[in-house]
Amino acid sequence: MNKKCNGCGVLLQFEKPEMEGYVETHMYEKSNVCRRCFRLKFYGDYIFINKSNEEYENILNQISKTGDLVIYMVDMFNISDELICVDKLLNNPILLVLTKRDLLPKSVKDAKIINYLKTYNLDVIDIISISSEKNYNLDKLYKMIMKNKRSNNVYIVGNTNAGKSSFINKMLKNYSSNKSFITTSMLPSTTLDVMEIKLNDKITIIDTPGLIEEGNIVNCYDYMTLKRILPKKEIKPRTYQIDPKRCLLIEDLAQINYVEGQRNSFTLYISNELNVKNESLGVVVMVPKAKKYTFNVNPGEDIVISGLGWIKIVDAAVVEIFVNEKVKTFKRKSII
Structure with missing residues (x-):
């Protein structure tokens, strides 16, 4: 029987400890998370596994064929021209969701950031900023999803560390009786494979691995350094x-x-x-x-x-x- 890790989405296996999805043999039948996710969640141990961007583009190609609604998540703390061009890769209706609103100073108004992004003339339905940590604007986003979805399937895409897993867990908490939660971390590449998560009878979320942003500092330093580089609270300019x-x-x-x-x-x-x-x-x-x-x-x-x-x-x-x-x-x- 094939089983997927509830944390990162990969198939569980007990034969190759060096490969993703590994669990010890005696734990295989009763475990629902791989060793990597278990140690990340309970001990803060982090093993970086690099998924190629070619794999990511193949996933986008498959999503594009569905015509379903796509939630494209962008970290507000890391906005660049390249991060907001996904509309060129997909034929789907897209909601652009700016995550981690709680990290920017409260003096910065949402409208200022959104108007900045609108100058790029993106082919998206709408733009909204959220904070999964503070539960900010999630009800508004949920209503937007319900209004614009083409079927029950809603795809989540974005770069590594864009906050996809935290968002999904908060959606599960707010709008679902499903008590399964996926692995979250401030570190990149938490989700390793496509994951299908039933939120309720109206929405099934399909999470995807994050795109590795070449040139991002998170790819260059160790765990302890990254804990200090990546902000966890509202930054003070x-x-x-x-x-x-x-x-x-x-x-x-x-x-x-x-x-x-x-x-x-x-x-x-x-x-x-x-x-x-x-x-x-x-x-x-x-x-x-x-x-x-x-x-x-x-x-x-x-x-x-x-x-x-x-x-x-x-x-x-x-x-x-x-x-x-x-x-x-x-x-x-x-x-x-």
Whole structure:
């Protein structure tokens, strides 16, 4: 009898300990979660398993053939041009759901973020922000799902760590008598296979593995570092009034050099647990395997360090960013 893990969706097996879905032989009959999910939930042990983006695209192709409603989830803390192009890959009706609203300052209005995304002319039914942690806007989203679904099947897609599993668990708690819950974690690649979860007689949620975002900092550091990089509470923006020839050091994760411009305001939107130092330019770069990016920043632009956060700069500036060579850094229109 084939059994799937209730936590990550993969088939359970007891023959290959190094492979996904493993449970010890004597536990196979009575276990409903794999060893990886069990240890992640109860001990915080994390084993990264990389699912290829080709597999993800194959899943999207299959979803596209159904015509069913798709909930596309995007982490509000990690918005980039690439993250909001899924409408080009699917023929389905799409609700764009911005997750983790509780991490952004309360002073930031939902309408500002939503209007920012509307400038991309996305082919979506609607855009809504939610917080699974705070139960924010979930009733509103549920009504939107009921109004727009084409059948009982509703697909959930998005990047790793977009908050899909937390959302599904809160939906189960709010709108279902089904007491099964799936594995949640602040870490990427929690869900490993397609999972079908019956919410009630009107909705069956079909969860999918997250797309691995190449260039995201979460792919470059260990568990203990990620616990500090990924915010868990509302972030408190940190603003520095600095002159050229100064730099901001975000521990050994990133170095921001202010090369040219006038006295300027740099506001960092990063985890509250990370330390920042304001130093003279010329300090030794402490970032391991560092790569340098140089940006000519115009007023109204942010610099984004993928997965770490972003820097809002008020006036024109020439800025150098040093990050791990695998981490993507780019400019975008200011989101706040």
